[in-house]
Amino acid sequence: MLDRFDPALDPTFVAPDRTRLIARLKAFLPNDGLLTTPEAMKVYESDGLAAYRGMPGLVALPRKTAEVRAVLMICADMGVPVVARGAGTGLSGGALPFPGCVLLSLSRFNQILGVDPDAMTARVQPGVRNLAISEAAAPFGLFYAPDPSSQLACSIGGNVAENAGGVHCLKYGLTVHNLQSVELVTLEGEIITLGGPAPDAPGFDLMALITGSEGLLGVITEVTVKLLPQPVHARVLLAAFASVRAGGEAVAAIIAAGIIPAGLEMMDNLALTAAEAHVHAGYPTDAAAILLCELDGATADIDEEMARVISVCEAAGATQTRVACDEAERAQFWAGRKGAFPAMGRLAPDYYCIDGTIPRRRLADVLEEIARLSREHGLPVANVFHAGDGNLHPLILYDARVDGQMEQAETLGGAILELCVAVGGSITGEHGVGREKINQMCAQFGTPEIEIFAAIKAAFDPAGLLNPGKAIPTLARCAEFGAMHVHKGAVPFAHLDRL
């Protein structure tokens, strides 16, 4: 499994003098800021991709930029790898400890420094939880738009590092679209501010480059986010379909009609029945798929657009359309969607969440192909996802206690991602490459791109100590991956049209 780092395919480092490292770090960290025992470090063994585990060398828990800087400079000096970690909700093993690393947990570096209602910004430390920002902004009638389903727990630093998305990103954009400035500490100990209070900053757009950089380029120590006015009204439609194909076609048709919903989510039968059993959202369990389509804005516009969405859905063959009659029912419809991941526990002991994106018009084809792959690999797949932006989340159901099932799930997941690439999409829409998709990077990119990514990393982190073995594969790994995939002699998914 990929949580084992491979000296032939991943970066390697000489082990440092641990006693000396501890002594040096202690001098700069608060008393409770360094964990050294296996018992204390156990919770940092994995992130949200719990199947991947590894022990760090040490865990550092800074509360200030100066402390982060000291840790980075000591690690740079002693050649020790550093893995940043926010809340550890990442689903791609991005915060998985590298053997012997200093795991830099930013969870205690978590103060909201201020909300400026006139500038419509909030200045926060990296460990602040996503939802806490919107809560702090709410008294001013403002909110922070990117809302990953993990928003109760995940940190803004982790959101920036992953360029996190959410249900409302179709209309309001991803993390990268909602940032005003970011403070970054480099491994060399430079404290750099990217972006700023003005609408743009001189020079290259390094803030965009840092967003989604998965802890490979520097450690984010402060974030100023943009806040938006809360919409006055929002209504949600539930549309049911007799086939996933019809549901997929409705998605493309809604966008084609010039409507950008605030959210457009789809669930297939397996997902919606599990969610229904879990939270009683009122979903029609006989439907092959449902869409949740949220519209916000002025009341009259919502009514007019809702009428158009309903007729588009009906034209696509909707068997039922229901607009939530009040706030309570709206919350209930969404509770089912937001509870869909946890609901998987009813179907299988474990689930493995995949995160590919595809052009919207290929939705129906791809969902049918995933169903075929699911049969071929012998593991059920439930689908619950951000349909409006073509971001799939196939959930592969398995049982880790059964020997080989995790590997089987990984293989199926890899096949689904390669399918996404084959139809012109991407191996990850919001969860990041992390450790999990390090091999599929070789399917999405060629050697020149992998080389340029590695060179960008080297421009920030010449020694390669920040989150090694993640996000950007070595060329050796891609050579190995290529050899593995070519031996069958055929192009993957040759029966599907290319872009």
Add this chain to the structure above:
Amino acid sequence: MPTSTACRDADVAESLADAVRRASETHTPLRIVGGDSKRFFGRPSTDDVLSVASHRGVIAYEPTELVITARAGTPIVDIEALLATRGQMLAFEPPVFGPTSTIGGVVATGLSGPRRPFAGAVRDFVLGVTVLDGQGRSLRLGGTVVKNVAGFDGFRLMAGALGCLGVLLDVSLRVVPKPRAERALSLQLDNSASATLLTGLVRRPLPVSGAFHDGARLNLRLSGADAAVAQAAREIGGEDAPLGPWDDLRHMRLPLLSAPRLWRLAVPRTAGDLTLEGRWLHDWAGAQRWLVTDELADQVRAVAVAVGGHATLFRGAGPDEAVFTSLPPPLLALHQRLKATFDPAGIINPGRMYKEL
């Protein structure tokens, strides 16, 4: 390139790559040019010209995907005309300085129009690029899907990089549906009263898509669904005004904006009036300020920096004059390393942004 081919779609990526490879071998610096309509922007250069204008044509346009992919030399007017046939548009409203202006130049300069504070900038809509690095290698960064976090966002980095990181071959942009209703208002308010009004307005979910003060009046544009626009217009008041001046603002045809020496100050919207003598136009609800002044360049920059912003000598820089506000040393060092990453021989638009780059 002979001009006779420049009006036809053509894929000349190979010959462009050859030209870059040759230049890299001989260490010949190149000035990358699309329509050359923004020649005035950035530090002046006398390097050999590499024109991308004949690498032209829309590669893919799928209205239901809200994505268009076009070769860098495609005229922006052609792209906007094509989008309009399907009721779509570029949300960032780039200024177009002439019919030859290309999509590559739009992305490279990263200039956005009046809608920018409300809809986003060029960088917010770039989904992917194909770019030739300084060794003539073709790199495909990003893609054509709206969400994609695989690999570093090198494609977004290209927006506003002034071609210093490579020669754009094609770009994929997210497009948006045209608003169903659009309406302009004009209010008799001085600049500080207008700033106060705007601070309140933008905090509310109103369909504002433009806000500029021309020195005498506050001009507002509303775009969106019919009811929202009508309702907002009622609430805000003022007089109905023609939409024409918004086009002039966007394409920088208003008299002040055609001044031979023009400053652009990007500052926090809430910065208040700045102590620089001259003629001002406040766009972007006060976050982008155009200034014609006799003040010294250092003074203009110092004032902008003091409020957290920066100043660009947008037009009219002398041969040795800085155009952009200088970067703090650690940030400049990173820029230099990135430049060396993409262009080790330093032949792609050297010095166009900064002398040291």
